[in-house]
Amino acid sequence: MDNLRVWIISLIAISVICSLIEKLAPEGSLNKYVKLVCGLVVAIVIAGPVIRFLGGDFRIQEVAWHDYLTLSKGEMEKRIRRLEEEEAGQLLEIYRQTLISDVKYRFQGEKDFRVIGADVVLQGNSRSDDFGAIRELYIKVGPPEDNENAVFTGSMENRIKTGLSQALAIEPDRIVVDSSIFEGR
Structure with a gap:
């Protein structure tokens, strides 16, 4: 019963965090990747009990955050280059x-x-x-x-x-x- 409660709280927390990230993500081509990553994270959290049952020790949150930060860095570098060229x-x-x-x-x-x-x-x-x-x-x-x-x-x-x-x-x-x-x- 305790595992069910932790799973529900995790699902709600990840959903809220992903919603905030999608709102704060820069507009443009990066936004669709943020939605994709957030969707994958929510899907993994939903499937978490099955993965744990099968004995997998898979940390999707760390992978998802790493991918998001990598995409954000690339988008930021692109914007900086564009501003430098305009200047x-x-x-x-x-x-x-x-x-x-x-x-x-x-x-x-x-x-x-x-x-x-x-x-x-x-x-x-x-x-x-x-x-x-x-x-x-x-x-x-x-x-x-x-x-x-x-x-x-x-x-x-x-x-x-x-x-x-x-x-x-x-x-x-x-x-x-x-x-x-x-x-x-």
């Missing part, structure tokens, strides 16, 4: 915008041309050693506002590429200068 992407965009502003500001006092636009392509793989490195730099130039008939020369393009290459530590062939707005281009 890296946001930082990369801030860095990109800063570089664009710097390029535009760098040539603000030029008399031979004006910078109309700029864009930067950065290494976006956060797991790479060269994360954030400049892959390509595009700069669009046009004639100064006071001289719409100005001509853009090769030496001006070389001066832009050399200045940006030295300032940003990139190869000059990674810098593309678009001067199509100038007359005769």
Whole structure:
């Protein structure tokens, strides 16, 4: 009779604990595994007297908790990786915008041309050693506002590429200068 009472209390306790775990488990693919494990635990507790009768010394609670913790750890690691990638992407965009502003500001006092636009392509793989490195730099130039008939020369393009290459530590062939707005281009 005492064994029956212990079995009923164990069944009720496991059912309540599993219900709480299912409510507290993170949403997503992990939730179905939690329900599966809890269902197995309840089934084993129900079948416990038969297992004990057959002489088995099987500790399903320990196995179930271990599996649950292993699944929870995997889900948590996945979420942390996703947050790190999102943060890296946001930082990369801030860095990109800063570089664009710097390029535009760098040539603000030029008399031979004006910078109309700029864009930067950065290494976006956060797991790479060269994360954030400049892959390509595009700069669009046009004639100064006071001289719409100005001509853009090769030496001006070389001066832009050399200045940006030295300032940003990139190869000059990674810098593309678009001067199509100038007359005769």
